[in-house]
Amino acid sequence: MQEVFESVARYFSVLGEPTRLRILHALCQEEQCVNEIIKATGLAQANVSRHLGLMYQAGMLSRRREGTQIIYKVADPLYVDLCRTVSVQLIGRIDTVFTSSDHQLQPAAEVFTGPIPIPANLKEEASV
16 A cells, blocks of 8 residues: 555645646646647746756656657646646636636636646746
């Protein structure tokens, strides 16, 4: 049973970083190249690349090369489902969410198309 608990802890540790949740949110609808992920998240290239590497190593993402670009997608839909489930519960408790793509407050019902809307009062910048 200890191995199971350790595996679950590793699984959740990947999701325990806001930057990785932002990247997952960007990828939940479709695969994207690194530049598209940078634009969608507003994060620095080095930060995005580092987190993409960790997420890939953890088995959360898969990747393929297309010319000079590397295209990422969610490898395990369970990650997206889990984030959506938690987010739906949070949305039920708040009226507005902060969207990282447009940096505006909007009613939660209008925003939720991905796994991780972030309440404005809980918004934090990810650490590098």
